[in-house]
Structures are given as structure tokens and as C-alpha cells.
Amino acid sequence: MQKAIIALMYDFDKTLSPKEMQEYTFIPELGINPEEFWSASNGLAKEYKMDRILAYMYLMISKSNSANKSIRRNDFVNMGKGIEFFPGVEEWFSRINDYGREQGVSIEHYIISSGLKEIIEGSSIKKHFKEIYACEFHYNGSGVADWPLLAVNYTGKTQFLYRINKGVLDVSDDDSINKFIPEDKRRIPFRNMIYIGDGLTDVPCMKLVRSNGGQSIAVYKKKAGVEELLKDNRVNYIVRADYSQGSHLDSLVKTIIAEMALKDKLVKVNQRQLSKIK
Numbered sequence: 001m002q003k004a005i006i007a008l009m010y011d012f013d014k015t016l017s018p019k020e021m022q023e024y025t026f027i028p029e030l031g032i033n034p035e036e037f038w039s040a041s042n043g044l045a046k047e048y049k050m051d052r053i054l055a056y057m058y059l060m061i062s063k064s065n066s067a068n069k070s071i072r073r074n075d076f077v078n079m080g081k082g083i084e085f086f087p088g089v090e091e092w093f094s095r096i097n098d099y100g101r102e103q104g105v106s107i108e109h110y111i112i113s114s115g116l117k118e119i120i121e122g123s124s125i126k127k128h129f130k131e132i133y134a135c136e137f138h139y140n141g142s143g144v145a146d147w148p149l150l151a152v153n154y155t156g157k158t159q160f161l162y163r164i165n166k167g168v169l170d171v172s173d174d175d176s177i178n179k180f181i182p183e184d185k186r187r188i189p190f191r192n193m194i195y196i197g198d199g200l201t202d203v204p205c206m207k208l209v210r211s212n213g214g215q216s217i218a219v220y221k222k223k224a225g226v227e228e229l230l231k232d233n234r235v236n237y238i239v240r241a242d243y244s245q246g247s248h249l250d251s252l253v254k255t256i257i258a259e260m261a262l263k264d265k266l267v268k269v270n271q272r273q274l275s276k277i278k
Contacts, residue, residue, distance in 0.1 A: 004105045004264040006257055007164050007188045008096065009205070011197040012113035012120060012134070015219055015241070016089050021115045022060070025079040030063050037063070053114050053153045057135060061145055070144040073118055073137075080122020086219075088244030093128035095245060099254050103261040108188075112160045112205060114152050131169050133160040154201045158208050161195075164188055184271060190214045191267075192260050194253065198241070199226060206235050215256050219249065 013020045023034045030037075037059065045055040064071045093109055100107035108130045111120060117134035120126060135152050137145040150171065152160075159177070163169055167187030168176040183189065190212035195205050198219055206216035206229070216234070218226045219241035229235045239249045 004192060004261065005108055005188050006100060006105050006192045006194065006260050007108050007110060008253070009110045009112050009161070009164065009193065009195045009209075011202050011205075012111055012115050014198040014221075015196060015202075016125070016243075017083050017085050018221065018241075021080070021083055021119045022056075024082040024084065026060065026076075026119075029069070030067055032063070051151065051153055053135060053151045054148060057137070057148045057151060061137075061147075064145075070142075071137075072143045072145070073139055076116060076118035076137075076145075077122035080119040080126070081124075083119070083123045085125070086241045086243055088242060088247065088250070090124060091245070092243040092250075093125065095250075096253065096257070100257055100261075103258050105257065105261045105264070107257070110160075110164055112152070112157045114154065114157070114201065117150075131164075133157075133163075133171070155204050157202075157205050161190075161193070161205060161208055164193070165190060192264060194256055199229070203229070203234050210234070210236055217249070217252070 010016055020034070020038075022037070027034050027037050038056075041056040041059045042052065044050055044059060045052045048055075050058075060071070097107045109128050111129050111132040111134060113120065113132075113134040115134050117132050117136045120132055120134055126132070133152060134150075136149040138147040138149040140146045163171070163177055165186050165188055166177060166181050190209060191214060193209050193214035195202070195209040195214065195216045196219060197206055197216070202218070206218065210216045210233075215236045218229050218235045218238045220226045220238060221241055223238070226238045230238050237252060239252060240247070242249055244250065
């Protein structure tokens, strides 16, 4: 019998890393402070009724050009090396994979982020992800970033849940993702999904996973704000962003995996019985 697959899906900024990824290297190298950059980005979005993600991507290119610092893909990738993580993150993935094997299931990890894929690819944890869904730049003939190739906004994140659910991981494949696939034929059912995010920007994904039988977890540095997500039934749990062995988050995710593994076995027993009747 094929092992069940459980998908753990993560936002990145303020979920795995304590702050926005651009604040580690990109913004300091421009000689401006983060508050100034994000204020300008939000101002652009408001003034031109612009998508906030496109606004920050535009501003990254604009500020780089103004500073005569053309940015190439490798520059972004190298910036990823400077990203810091919450406690335990770098050891988390292998430990959770091992626990999954003990429970008789396979674990897959995915990023669904409004940050930059290129920077994430340069980070020390990139190797652990089956797929990274995040914003990307297009690069001109000289290899310089000149236009957004993919912008992942907050509601747009939900499409990637369906891609993972159906096993259609190629973002350019619109035909397959829109084809009808019976629930019992989908690669990873929603009941086998765990979404981990940090707040309001993850609510569409959190609510979609939760309402379809999966589990959503909001992690935090400070509890103020996330309690409303729990109160409003947008998430299943709120937990401090500590991925260390033995932490509350570690214990919670392992408990969820064990429960999902057991439920999956029961579903398959039911399906085998029904197939005999038919």
C-alpha cells in the first residue's frame, strides 16, 4: 500500500524568519531603513490603487536603479545566505520527516510566500522544500531584474493549495489544475494538510485548509493579534514561533501528524469496503 502523504505548507517572512527577508541585506545595502521602504511601498499601492505585492517589487527595482545597483538573479540568491530563522527551524524539517516515517507516512514541505523565491533559494533551508511558491522577477537580456514574473498576493496564495492538493505543481499548467479530479483521486487530500503562517496575510490559506478538514497554525513572536484568529475560527491553533525539539509547536505538529496518519488508514479501510460492495 502506498504511503499517505502529509503536506506542511509555510509562509516564510515572520513565520520561519523573524522579519521580512528584504530587511536582512537588500534594504540595508540601499542605505535606507525598513520603515522608510515599506512606507513608500504602501504609499505607492494606495496612491495608484496598486496590488501591494506588485508595489514592493516595483519599488525594489526602482530603488536599485536609483542607487545604480542593478540587481541580478544571483545577487538575490546570495542575499538569502543572510537570512536568520526562528529557534529550531534549520533542524525542524529532518526531525519532522523522521517522525512521519515512524507514523508510516511521507512528509512533504512547501513554501507559499509573498516574499521572493530567489532569496529563499539562497537560504540554508531551501533544500528541504518540494516546491517554493513565491514572487519572482523577470530578467532582461543583461540578466538584470526588470519586471515581476510572478506576484503572489494574499488571496492568490490559495491557488497553490489546490496545486498541492491535485499534484499539479507547475505554475504554468493551467489546464490540469482546472480539470475535475475526484476527491479520492487527489494526490494530497486537504485532510492531510497543515498550514503554518503568522497572521492576517495568511488568513485565506488558513481558513481554506481548516474548512476542508486540514489544520492551520498561526505562529507568533508576540501573542497580541493572533488571538483574534483563534477566536474567529480562522485557525485551529496559535503557538509561539519556536521550532526546537520539545517545543509546543514541535509537540503539536507531531500530534497532528499522528492523528492524520490514523485517519488516513481509516479512510482507506472504508474505501476498500465500498469498492467490494460496488
